[in-house]
Amino acid sequence: MTNPIDAGGAAAVSTMPASAPLRVRRTNPIKEILRPLGQLLIFVLGSSIVMALITVALALILRPTRDDMDMLQITLILLPQVLIDGLVLGFMYATIALGYTMVYGVLEFINFAHGEIFMFGAFAGVELLLWIERTNGLDVGNLAAYGLIIVAIIVGMVISGLLAITTERLAYRPLRGAPRLIPLISAIGVSFFLQDMMRFMQSAINGDFYRTFPDFGPFGKRITLFSMPLDDRTIDIAIQVKSLIIIIVAIIMLVGLNYLVNATRLGKAIRSVAQDQRTSSLMGINVNRIIALTFLIGGALGGAAGVLFAFKFTRADPYMGFLPGLKAFTAAVLGGIGNITGAMLGGIVLGLLESFAAAYLSIFTNGAMGAEYKDILAFAILILILVFRPSGLLGSKTTQKA
Amino acid sequence: MGITLQTTRKVDAQGDGQLLLELDNIHTYYGKIHALKGISLKVNKGEIVTLIGSNGAGKSTTLRTISGLLRPREGEVRLDGKNMANVPPHSIVEAGIGHVPEGRGVFPGLTVLENLEMGAYLLRNHSELERRLENVFSLFPRLLERMQQKGGTLSGGEQQMLAIGRGLMQQPSVLLLDEPSMGLAPLLVEEIFNIIDRLNKEQGTTILLVEQNAQAALQVAHRAYVLEVGQISMSGLAADLLHDPRVSEAYLGL
Amino acid sequence: MAPILELHKITKRFGGLVAVSGVEISLDKGRIASIIGPNGAGKTTIFNSITGVYKPEEGTVVFDGHPITGMRPDQITAMGMCRTFQNIRLFQNMSVMENVMVGAHTRTTQSTGIGAVLRTKAFREAEEAVRLKAKQLLRFVDLPLGLGDQLARNLPYGQQRRIEIARALAAEPKLILLDEPTAGMNPQETEAAIRLFRRLRDEMGITVLLIEHDMKVVMGISEWVSVIDYGQKIAEGTPAEVRKNQRVIEAYLGRHATVHEG
Amino acid sequence: GAPPPSAAPAEAAPAEAAAEAPAAEAPAAEAAATEAPAEEAAAEAPAADAASGTVIKVASQTPLSGPQSSLGTAIKNGAQLALEQYGGKIGDFTVELAPFDDQATPDIGVANAKQIVGDPSILCVDGHLNSGVMIPSSEEYHNAGLAAVSPANTNPTVTDRGYPEVNRIVGRDDVQGVVGAQYAFNELGLKSVYIIHDKTSYGQGVAEFFRTEAGNLGMDVLGFEGTEEQSNFDSIITPIIAANPDMVYFGGIYSQGGVLLRQMREKGLNVPFMGADGLDSSEFVNLAGDAAVDVIFTTTSVPASAFPRAAELQVQYEERFGEQFQSYAAYGYDAMYICLEGIARAVETAGGMPTRAEVATEVRATTDFDGITGMKTFNDIGDLTVAQYVVLRVTSADAEKWGENEVVQVLDIPAPTK
Amino acid sequence: MSEQPGKSSGSKSTKRDLSDEGLITRLLAGPLGPIFVIGYLAVVTFLLYREPRALLLRFLLFAGLLLIYYMPHKAWLKLLLAGVTVVAIIPAVGLKNPFLLEIGFQVATFATLALGLNIVVGFAGLLDLGYVAFFAVGAYLWAIFGSQQLWQLHSSPGTATVYNVFPLGAWWFWPFLIFGITAAAGAGMLLGTPVLRLRGDYLAIVTLGFGEVIRVLANNLDKPINLTNGPQGITPIQRPPLPDFILHGALPNWLSQVSGRTIGEGDMYAFFFYFLAVVWLVFTIAFAGRLENSRLGRSWTAIREDDVAAVAMGVPLRRTKLTAFAIGAAFSGAMGVIYAANRTFVSPETFSLTQSISVLVMVILGGLGSIPGVVLGAAIVTMLNIDVLQTLSLQLSSLRQGTGMIPLIGVPWAELPTQLDPARYQRLVFGLLLIIMMIFRPEGIIPSRRRKLELHEDDDPLAPPADSENVLITSTGGD
Numbered sequence A: 001m002t003n004p005i006d007a008g009g010a011a012a013v014s015t016m017p018a019s020a021p022l023r024v025r026r027t028n029p030i031k032e033i034l035r036p037l038g039q040l041l042i043f044v045l046g047s048s049i050v051m052a053l054i055t056v057a058l059a060l061i062l063r064p065t066r067d068d069m070d071m072l073q074i075t076l077i078l079l080p081q082v083l084i085d086g087l088v089l090g091f092m093y094a095t096i097a098l099g100y101t102m103v104y105g106v107l108e109f110i111n112f113a114h115g116e117i118f119m120f121g122a123f124a125g126v127e128l129l130l131w132i133e134r135t136n137g138l139d140v141g142n143l144a145a146y147g148l149i150i151v152a153i154i155v156g157m158v159i160s161g162l163l164a165i166t167t168e169r170l171a172y173r174p175l176r177g178a179p180r181l182i183p184l185i186s187a188i189g190v191s192f193f194l195q196d197m198m199r200f201m202q203s204a205i206n207g208d209f210y211r212t213f214p215d216f217g218p219f220g221k222r223i224t225l226f227s228m229p230l231d232d233r234t235i236d237i238a239i240q241v242k243s244l245i246i247i248i249v250a251i252i253m254l255v256g257l258n259y260l261v262n263a264t265r266l267g268k269a270i271r272s273v274a275q276d277q278r279t280s281s282l283m284g285i286n287v288n289r290i291i292a293l294t295f296l297i298g299g300a301l302g303g304a305a306g307v308l309f310a311f312k313f314t315r316a317d318p319y320m321g322f323l324p325g326l327k328a329f330t331a332a333v334l335g336g337i338g339n340i341t342g343a344m345l346g347g348i349v350l351g352l353l354e355s356f357a358a359a360y361l362s363i364f365t366n367g368a369m370g371a372e373y374k375d376i377l378a379f380a381i382l383i384l385i386l387v388f389r390p391s392g393l394l395g396s397k398t399t400q401k402a
Numbered sequence B: 001m002g003i004t005l006q007t008t009r010k011v012d013a014q015g016d017g018q019l020l021l022e023l024d025n026i027h028t029y030y031g032k033i034h035a036l037k038g039i040s041l042k043v044n045k046g047e048i049v050t051l052i053g054s055n056g057a058g059k060s061t062t063l064r065t066i067s068g069l070l071r072p073r074e075g076e077v078r079l080d081g082k083n084m085a086n087v088p089p090h091s092i093v094e095a096g097i098g099h100v101p102e103g104r105g106v107f108p109g110l111t112v113l114e115n116l117e118m119g120a121y122l123l124r125n126h127s128e129l130e131r132r133l134e135n136v137f138s139l140f141p142r143l144l145e146r147m148q149q150k151g152g153t154l155s156g157g158e159q160q161m162l163a164i165g166r167g168l169m170q171q172p173s174v175l176l177l178d179e180p181s182m183g184l185a186p187l188l189v190e191e192i193f194n195i196i197d198r199l200n201k202e203q204g205t206t207i208l209l210v211e212q213n214a215q216a217a218l219q220v221a222h223r224a225y226v227l228e229v230g231q232i233s234m235s236g237l238a239a240d241l242l243h244d245p246r247v248s249e250a251y252l253g254l
Numbered sequence C: 001m002a003p004i005l006e007l008h009k010i011t012k013r014f015g016g017l018v019a020v021s022g023v024e025i026s027l028d029k030g031r032i033a034s035i036i037g038p039n040g041a042g043k044t045t046i047f048n049s050i051t052g053v054y055k056p057e058e059g060t061v062v063f064d065g066h067p068i069t070g071m072r073p074d075q076i077t078a079m080g081m082c083r084t085f086q087n088i089r090l091f092q093n094m095s096v097m098e099n100v101m102v103g104a105h106t107r108t109t110q111s112t113g114i115g116a117v118l119r120t121k122a123f124r125e126a127e128e129a130v131r132l133k134a135k136q137l138l139r140f141v142d143l144p145l146g147l148g149d150q151l152a153r154n155l156p157y158g159q160q161r162r163i164e165i166a167r168a169l170a171a172e173p174k175l176i177l178l179d180e181p182t183a184g185m186n187p188q189e190t191e192a193a194i195r196l197f198r199r200l201r202d203e204m205g206i207t208v209l210l211i212e213h214d215m216k217v218v219m220g221i222s223e224w225v226s227v228i229d230y231g232q233k234i235a236e237g238t239p240a241e242v243r244k245n246q247r248v249i250e251a252y253l254g255r256h257a258t259v260h261e262g
Numbered sequence D: 001g002a003p004p005p006s007a008a009p010a011e012a013a014p015a016e017a018a019a020e021a022p023a024a025e026a027p028a029a030e031a032a033a034t035e036a037p038a039e040e041a042a043a044e045a046p047a048a049d050a051a052s053g054t055v056i057k058v059a060s061q062t063p064l065s066g067p068q069s070s071l072g073t074a075i076k077n078g079a080q081l082a083l084e085q086y087g088g089k090i091g092d093f094t095v096e097l098a099p100f101d102d103q104a105t106p107d108i109g110v111a112n113a114k115q116i117v118g119d120p121s122i123l124c125v126d127g128h129l130n131s132g133v134m135i136p137s138s139e140e141y142h143n144a145g146l147a148a149v150s151p152a153n154t155n156p157t158v159t160d161r162g163y164p165e166v167n168r169i170v171g172r173d174d175v176q177g178v179v180g181a182q183y184a185f186n187e188l189g190l191k192s193v194y195i196i197h198d199k200t201s202y203g204q205g206v207a208e209f210f211r212t213e214a215g216n217l218g219m220d221v222l223g224f225e226g227t228e229e230q231s232n233f234d235s236i237i238t239p240i241i242a243a244n245p246d247m248v249y250f251g252g253i254y255s256q257g258g259v260l261l262r263q264m265r266e267k268g269l270n271v272p273f274m275g276a277d278g279l280d281s282s283e284f285v286n287l288a289g290d291a292a293v294d295v296i297f298t299t300t301s302v303p304a305s306a307f308p309r310a311a312e313l314q315v316q317y318e319e320r321f322g323e324q325f326q327s328y329a330a331y332g333y334d335a336m337y338i339c340l341e342g343i344a345r346a347v348e349t350a351g352g353m354p355t356r357a358e359v360a361t362e363v364r365a366t367t368d369f370d371g372i373t374g375m376k377t378f379n380d381i382g383d384l385t386v387a388q389y390v391v392l393r394v395t396s397a398d399a400e401k402w403g404e405n406e407v408v409q410v411l412d413i414p415a416p417t418k
Numbered sequence E: 001m002s003e004q005p006g007k008s009s010g011s012k013s014t015k016r017d018l019s020d021e022g023l024i025t026r027l028l029a030g031p032l033g034p035i036f037v038i039g040y041l042a043v044v045t046f047l048l049y050r051e052p053r054a055l056l057l058r059f060l061l062f063a064g065l066l067l068i069y070y071m072p073h074k075a076w077l078k079l080l081l082a083g084v085t086v087v088a089i090i091p092a093v094g095l096k097n098p099f100l101l102e103i104g105f106q107v108a109t110f111a112t113l114a115l116g117l118n119i120v121v122g123f124a125g126l127l128d129l130g131y132v133a134f135f136a137v138g139a140y141l142w143a144i145f146g147s148q149q150l151w152q153l154h155s156s157p158g159t160a161t162v163y164n165v166f167p168l169g170a171w172w173f174w175p176f177l178i179f180g181i182t183a184a185a186g187a188g189m190l191l192g193t194p195v196l197r198l199r200g201d202y203l204a205i206v207t208l209g210f211g212e213v214i215r216v217l218a219n220n221l222d223k224p225i226n227l228t229n230g231p232q233g234i235t236p237i238q239r240p241p242l243p244d245f246i247l248h249g250a251l252p253n254w255l256s257q258v259s260g261r262t263i264g265e266g267d268m269y270a271f272f273f274y275f276l277a278v279v280w281l282v283f284t285i286a287f288a289g290r291l292e293n294s295r296l297g298r299s300w301t302a303i304r305e306d307d308v309a310a311v312a313m314g315v316p317l318r319r320t321k322l323t324a325f326a327i328g329a330a331f332s333g334a335m336g337v338i339y340a341a342n343r344t345f346v347s348p349e350t351f352s353l354t355q356s357i358s359v360l361v362m363v364i365l366g367g368l369g370s371i372p373g374v375v376l377g378a379a380i381v382t383m384l385n386i387d388v389l390q391t392l393s394l395q396l397s398s399l400r401q402g403t404g405m406i407p408l409i410g411v412p413w414a415e416l417p418t419q420l421d422p423a424r425y426q427r428l429v430f431g432l433l434l435i436i437m438m439i440f441r442p443e444g445i446i447p448s449r450r451r452k453l454e455l456h457e458d459d460d461p462l463a464p465p466a467d468s469e470n471v472l473i474t475s476t477g478g479d
């Protein structure tokens, strides 16, 4: 019912002059790559600046409330690091959010199990590296270490992608056409099942179910960007090598996906299946294959994100997917679910918000509120944004037409 | 309702050419509802065949069964002698059957242009695509005006044009049209039947047409079948049926 | 006779597109009138602007002496205007009876919850009354009573159209707006529909405003026709007048059209 | 089918009911040995049944599924081992373990508690892991007069309610926090601290007590943050760096602490890291890696290495279950043993199936129990009269060597008096 | 509750289900049916009385209620039998094994929640993933005022001294039942007002967020003032006072004698809460059932089906949706108060997202929109959660401690690895169950008439499996 066929639904219309010459624009591949890059840059800069300004303004306003510290000074000193951390987190959310958005976009269905697919990816990567470590393969040079990380990411993508199409095949496809709550519940079932499945496998094989990302290569190294004096010491503003890798990989995937969906024939098929499966099949599109592919792509992205997550935050456990999954879903909604650019923006905004909330809430409220409120803040802002933009930041406005 | 066509069909035009599409004792169900109760019909190459019948007779169901959207529980759909009854819809499209469904099935979130391009999804040749687009736009200038508008926001009639235009983009060898004139202004209704006629004449497209506007349909078609509650009750040359009193009483509203 | 509906300079834009521009329509009580015009002319948009689905950018709508521009659709319905949709919008998974009973929403006195929970006498009586009314309306639109328990979506197209009308009638409208009510009907059914529209006016005293492309319907029953093209009113008058209007012929009817009167 | 003949005696008949039961002559060897009045023993267990043995159960209730199941399973396995080594029999009674899974959730804990209470053959409970689950569940034990011995709950409320049934064989957070703060201030000479906790009943509790004591000692508490976050501590660490504390104190569980610590070090924050018994798991070093070395933590569960018999237990445990030994296992073991001895004494006095009240009284009366983890005597609210608190230093990043952590301070501290 | 048979479509729907259910119903038809059912109940009761802790018997007793539901007989007879089971048999067996009362209490509690959620999701079609927040509002309301928390507003959690006086007397429980309803309904409106413009999944994520907000607040409002005592939770919470003759003296003594175990204050409270919860559940069922078949209920269905058309028919969108939110919330608000008093303890963990999801699962498993279905769903999920898997593990563990052999493979039970304990795989089993249910019976165990038609209209026994395009037709049925 969200796609009213009767002249319904509506998006901002860009009308052409009535007698526009027929000029069918072919998609320009370079443009399709540069445009999302530009958008990303704008998102990153834009949301960073907005967040920073709000924070500084708050610091100025609240400055008189604390005499034990100079709030403005502290705020400014923390700012660059908080921004960097927030962005890294944001890119991670964005990559996970893409999986939700892809599947949602095509089936209008919240794949609740995406968090677990993400988790399987993380385990795949970690297990691979641990296995290599056991064969003493991790004592390698820097270059090979990078190679290993990439291999781990790819393995994560493959496993998660395969898992995603398997779940689609077994748990969702039989439900196609049922009311929307039905596959949602099935997805919740898959999510529970996969969590315990992994725990079972891990505790049967390894005895315990946490896995720690092996420590190797130059990834833990911190690249100091600049230093700032605070009282009698200096604070280094630094970014870890692995954070850089995460950002780069995330950007490659975001841009790649954007290209795939907007500039290829496959993308076109995906978008049309998203609109109307029956009619798509009348266009000669193999709907089942496209849906499976969508899951594959979304799952692979989730798997990559899983490996990156374990890489950055050093561990994998069977329950790790739940919260990031939830956050990423929130991010997808924030940006306008079903909208790839929206997912990126939503991820970045959410990452920044969380990072800022965790770092500053305690300072600003003199300890009355602290990092524990970061999720609330994220949700509160989400509600606020949705109240004013009911379809998310970049979602198309759906005013129903009668 | 007098749609006068420039040409009235010669009854013997291509009446018994080569058999292209054949339905043999088709039974189709919606759950427990037995919608088609043994339909058999033939469409020859280069023919326009029309299906008429009252509401709920099973006309749309017949088309859906041919294009694979529904599977018959019994019977065969043969295209060029090959049974297509269990072939998925996309393969049927690949085999050359195009279906403009009832209710239009416009992609609401894609622009008019993208909708049209989807019609030619199987086509990989760009210049041919451009050519077909130009053709459609020249038939429906309204669509050109609305090229960048989302399909879902079009008016009812515009959506109908879009659906037909998209069907034309496919350039199928057999085109299934389900009530193409529904919701169109009189001027356009006339235009639609002209298009059907030209399509058949100039490009040799075989057409299976379902219409409530039975008179116009019978005027444009070579042969016709009358459907009544899931069964074929009459068939024959379109011109004969047009003058058959049973038909005119029941379906022409004269 | 006093006009029941007046549109003053209604303008509705979508982005840069002006779908309706400065349309003036005045509809007398007790009339059967039509709006016609080419596809995409803005007819449905006018309906949507009248019924509160859209808020027109400019202009006012006066219904029965009260300005209703900017009011919510449910408020407008409560004032006595109801409609059907171009693409049937029944509550597909509700029974036929229930569909019609929802239509009576604004005409039932049932208090929100308490009465229902306590099954008070007042509640039961109100419920019974609604049921009775729904049955009468179904009979009025010539639906077999036995269909009452069927899910709406299982019925053929023509019957769905009738249910939609019955549902609208349940709101006891003074004015009913019908958007292409005979689209997809065969000539016979169209005849029946025409008879029904007449009875709406003659037996129930309801003013009827139609959008139609089927000239047999338009010319057959309307007493007044407004023609819209590209969002503007290009002609207005009795069917006979409109039919002869050169602009209307060019924009809409087509030169070849020979229109019978029904 | 019909209930087995042993079912009726297995019911915990109230004392009055038992007294009314007809006396039957059934001199059982054990009954005589325990010098119980013959009639009463006979009333409880006719001779025929004595052979087949009636069942007494001890329940364990810990998380067996979910993220905390490795600790919960350790306690359960410890209890099972204790039961097996005890011989599985008290007098005529076969003793069984009934392991319940509380999923670390209060609701499940309480529901299980109701099930436990409803089974009259259960006479004692060995559990829980989480204070947040123990507190509501023990309301049920209290209502039913069922004895409970906690192997792990350090939150003061557990015993402060003064229920005669509820005991624990570990120390208390209010003492543990104090021990930690004093060690940091007095021994390490640290002057300022940033406190992080995990927003659980346990973690926040111990952190609060650390904070209070640190304040009393004159340490500067630069921050007090709670977080439920499990993996991403970036934005919590940044303000710590800005605050520049002498140390970081963490109140919570190893699964979170290990990750936090590792990320702290990665971000270049190299101040001492201290925690409480929640860190006491070999998993901690797996998670934290090299960063774990030199971490200081207080615990009330002294490492096996500190007790001569524990090493032996460790071997048996690993052989029996094929899982790595955790020190909680030793506490699960001791708690079980205390239950069993309490029941045995009650059986002795009652001369047959004792009532729960009798068992509870006997368990509370435990004095100088020589457990794997030290001498245990309960005071009038169920705390240990003297509990041992240990300060440990992690010496190796190898999980296998967790048991060899250096004991830097051992304190015997009497339970605080109100 | 004497409804005129056949008058409302509610009773019609039951009939239809029955006739479709076939086997059980046909077996129970005729005068022999009631006799069989009564006999069945008698036997199960007798066996349970002898063997009060047998899982299978417990299960059979609850299955008896289902049998009664499927009896094709007059409503009064079914009500009578069900009433006897709920009011007499379960408590009677509960004398022997109070756990039965606990199960009864929890089932009633969650059935009430599920019914409330069913109004929001099943009737009005608004997906709410944070429903448990309203439960929390009720529970914390009584927790804060019915405990000593008010004395401790200024001390950190866990550090406060315990007083002996409560700020409010225990009898305040009763007024607080009303306050709980009001507060939860208020919270429902508070949430509803800003978000009702949102559609479908946007609403889902916002309600999910709201649920998390309430939980995190409960977890964190221990500073700046200590309202909720943070993660420590609030305890003890008062129970409503019961007359002395119930708690002490002749009645419990007599019950002790009958049951052969000491019946104390705690047990009497268990009975009390069991009955209270059942009463509230019955009230909720009646309330929801009657609303469904009223103008309001039809409006809900209408906006669920097509809100544009509904508005055009004069249904005020905002008000109708808000009522759904408020009424749905109100049920669980009152249950929250009851739950807090029963547990004498609340802590934030009870109100997690998982709990919200599990209530949603109850609704859908049982049959979205179907009142008997929802109650059954709640019973199944609750029993699975607290009873079945747990008890199976226990029995396994008991076997493992014995000397028996596993049949067929001849390995001693003792060597069965503990890794295989069912209790450890609650979620795995539960997850699998959900998937299988959704695939094979998506309309729920006792579907509502509407859903059933919706989902099985196109069932075609001969058609190829569901991945055929056949299904696609219905997926675009909307609009």
Ligand SMILES: Nc1ncnc2c1ncn2[C@@H]1O[C@H](COP(=O)(O)OP(=O)(O)OP(=O)(O)O)[C@@H](O)[C@H]1O
Residues within 6 Å of the ligand: B030, B033, B035, B053, B054, B055, B056, B057, B058, B059, B060, B061, B062, B102, C154, C155, C156, C157, C158, C184, E473
């Ligand atoms: N999706 C569906 N589910 C159930 N029954 C259906 C469905 N579609 C059609 N039917 C039933 O199948 C029969 C044939 O319908 P069909 O749509 O083929 O008729 P039609 O001849 O195309 O009529 P119309 O002129 O109204 O389009 C009708 O009785 C109709 O009610």
Ligand SMILES: Nc1ncnc2c1ncn2[C@@H]1O[C@H](COP(=O)(O)OP(=O)(O)OP(=O)(O)O)[C@@H](O)[C@H]1O
Residues within 6 Å of the ligand: A007, A009, A010, A011, A013, A401, B146, B149, B153, B154, B155, B156, B157, B158, B183, C014, C017, C019, C037, C038, C039, C040, C041, C042, C043, C044, C045, C046, C086
């Ligand atoms: N929501 C919308 N967004 C953008 N354009 C719209 C929207 N709704 C309608 N339009 C445009 O406004 C014009 C008028 O549409 P409307 O639906 O009123 O036409 P109509 O006169 O009812 O035509 P038809 O006879 O084909 O139903 C059309 O060109 C349509 O494309």
Ligand SMILES: [Mg+2]
Residues within 6 Å of the ligand: B059, B060, B061, B102, B178
């Ligand atoms: Mg049709």
Ligand SMILES: [Mg+2]
Residues within 6 Å of the ligand: B155, B156, B157, C043, C044, C045, C086
């Ligand atoms: Mg229109």
